[in-house]
Amino acid sequence: MVRPDLPDNWQDLVAGKILNNLSDDEAATLDQLLQEHPDLLQEVDRYQEAFASYAEAVPLRHPPEQLESRIMSLAQTRLELTKTPSSPMLPVSHLKRLFKVVLGIGGAIAAFLLLGFGLRLQSLSSQLQQANNEIETLRRELRAAQSQAQEIRPVLEILQQPRTLVHGLEGSELASSASGSLILSPDNNQVIIVVHNLPLLADGQIYRLWAKVPTQNTLVYCGQFNSNPQGLIQLTPASDLCGANPTQVVITIDAVTDPTTQGGPLIMHSRT
Amino acid sequence: MALDFSSLEIASLRHLSDEDVLAALQEGRVQALNILYQRYAQRIYSLSYRILNSAEEAEDVTQEVFLTLVQRDTYQRSRGTLKAYLTTLTRSRAIDKLRSKGSRDRFLQRWQRLSESEQETSPPLEAIALSEQSHRLHEALAALSDSEREILEIAYYEGCSQSEIAKRLNLSIGTVKTRSRQGLIKLRQHLETSR
Numbered sequence: 001m002v003r004p005d006l007p008d009n010w011q012d013l014v015a016g017k018i019l020n021n022l023s024d025d026e027a028a029t030l031d032q033l034l035q036e037h038p039d040l041l042q043e044v045d046r047y048q049e050a051f052a053s054y055a056e057a058v059p060l061r062h063p064p065e066q067l068e069s070r071i072m073s074l075a076q077t078r079l080e081l082t083k084t085p086s087s088p089m090l091p092v093s094h095l096k097r098l099f100k101v102v103l104g105i106g107g108a109i110a111a112f113l114l115l116g117f118g119l120r121l122q123s124l125s126s127q128l129q130q131a132n133n134e135i136e137t138l139r140r141e142l143r144a145a146q147s148q149a150q151e152i153r154p155v156l157e158i159l160q161q162p163r164t165l166v167h168g169l170e171g172s173e174l175a176s177s178a179s180g181s182l183i184l185s186p187d188n189n190q191v192i193i194v195v196h197n198l199p200l201l202a203d204g205q206i207y208r209l210w211a212k213v214p215t216q217n218t219l220v221y222c223g224q225f226n227s228n229p230q231g232l233i234q235l236t237p238a239s240d241l242c243g244a245n246p247t248q249v250v251i252t253i254d255a256v257t258d259p260t261t262q263g264g265p266l267i268m269h270s271r272t
Numbered sequence: 273m274a275l276d277f278s279s280l281e282i283a284s285l286r287h288l289s290d291e292d293v294l295a296a297l298q299e300g301r302v303q304a305l306n307i308l309y310q311r312y313a314q315r316i317y318s319l320s321y322r323i324l325n326s327a328e329e330a331e332d333v334t335q336e337v338f339l340t341l342v343q344r345d346t347y348q349r350s351r352g353t354l355k356a357y358l359t360t361l362t363r364s365r366a367i368d369k370l371r372s373k374g375s376r377d378r379f380l381q382r383w384q385r386l387s388e389s390e391q392e393t394s395p396p397l398e399a400i401a402l403s404e405q406s407h408r409l410h411e412a413l414a415a416l417s418d419s420e421r422e423i424l425e426i427a428y429y430e431g432c433s434q435s436e437i438a439k440r441l442n443l444s445i446g447t448v449k450t451r452s453r454q455g456l457i458k459l460r461q462h463l464e465t466s467r
Contacts (some may be wrong), residue, residue, distance in 0.1 A: 007330050011460075012453050015453040015454075015457050015460075016449070016453055019453065020426060021448075021449050021453075025464065041280075046460060047456060047460050047465070049458075050459045050463050051456060052356065052359055052455060053412075053459070053463065054424070054425065054440050055359045055363065056406060056409055057406070057409055057410070057413060058318045058321075058322040059318065059322075060314055060315070060318045061314070061317060061321055061349065062314060062317075063314065063331065064327070064331060066310050067313070067331050067334060068306075068313065070335065071309065071335050071338045072305060072306065072309075074335070075305050075338070075342045076302050076340060078339065079302055079342060081383075097351065150410060158375055188464050205285070223407070224410070224411070224414075225407070226410075229467040235408065237408055244336050256414045257414065
């Protein structure tokens with residue numbers, strides 16, 4: 001971003017602030033700039049967001065099933081502790097007197113009642129445990145069903161579009177067991193790839209999608225993606241040409257750092 | 273079958289904003305934590321796991337972060353979204369844990385073992401969500417040089433200072449400073465232009 005009102009190195013200073021590697025002189029210069037140009041604080045926030053985007057780049061993992069119930073139980077305890085005022089302390093003499101009264105008058109009755117309550121409590125506790133287990137099982141099943149529905153929804157939405165194109169995909173020699181389909185929707189500019197047996201990528205590699213379009217002499221770059229266990233990939237084409245009735249689509253494997261001017265080894269292609 | 277009270281409570285909270293759900297939690301409605309857990313547990317756990325490379329420790333951090341929300345006045349709306357706050361808190365707690373072990377070397381060894389075992393067998397990774405947003409992010413990260421990316425990853429995921437990074441990568445501090453800033457500027461610009 002060009003800011004003629006700021007020194008040439010203003011972005012360097014802002015980046016250094018986020019990375020916490022400003023020298024004392026640089027920090028003083030940036031402080032001065034921020035005082036003179038308070039709007040620059042928004043740019044500091046944007047740089048902070050860019051750095052924090054590394055949190056979005058991590059592969060997603062599901063936490064263990066029991067973690068949620070453990071956290072909920074601890075949270076419940078903490079909330080109850082904060083709500084319940086501490087009991088006033090009785091003087092020791094009162095406690096002794098109370099103890100003697102209980103022992104003298106109702107000891108036997110209390111013991112009998114306690115035994116009854118204990119048995120009843122044990123029974124209720126067992127029933128509660130059983131009910132909780134059933135609830136947990138239902139919750140797991142519901143979450144799994146919701147997750148599946150969520151994954152399938154974009155496919156259904158695209159298939160409902162009038163101009164949607166479907167290409168059958170088959171693996172090349174490098175991925176002979178791979179198969180699948182590519183669904184292309186020019187109406188909402190989306191591509192969905194459903195694949196089976198697509199090889200997992202090594203570090204630093206990426207799959208790239210290309211389209212053969214009648215009006216172009218070379219393949220058109222349409223985007224890149226990683227493989228995933230679900231075999232369901234959704235992406236927005238990098239070029240509008242990808243939706244212009246391609247006669248064939250191909251998938252190549254490339255290094256992440258390769259330019260997108262030409263593809264690497266062929267992995268899958270549509271049937272012509 | 274009749275719905276129980278907690279199911280109704282959760283259903284009533286589900287459509288509220290993060291801030292309103294958090295307010296409900298701090299009023300003592302513990303079911304609000306269920307909602308926040310469903311929204312953010314996977315992200316918090318995944319980031320913790322990426323930093324610590326340990327399922328057990330990632331669970332601990334996830335638990336700490338959610339229990340922090342139960343306390344009052346831990347999050348200030350004026351300082352950003354709840355998602356940004358949780359991300360910052362998670363990274364901070366996980367890096368603290370990493371440092372408290374004093375085991376950067378051990379971390380590296382475990383990381384190498386993990387990498388090797390993941391190459392040998394099917395990785396236990398869940399899918400990387402290939403949403404449009406993550407697609408843009410991966411393209412932006414792909415625009416960085418290998419060295420810029422490596423330095424920024426160490427800075428973010430391990431919280432190392434530039435002198436620690438310089439020592440580990442056998443580079444001068446000046447080179448680390450220059451490449452980390454250039455990398456962040458590129459990342460910022462790519463994310464801006466792809467918005």
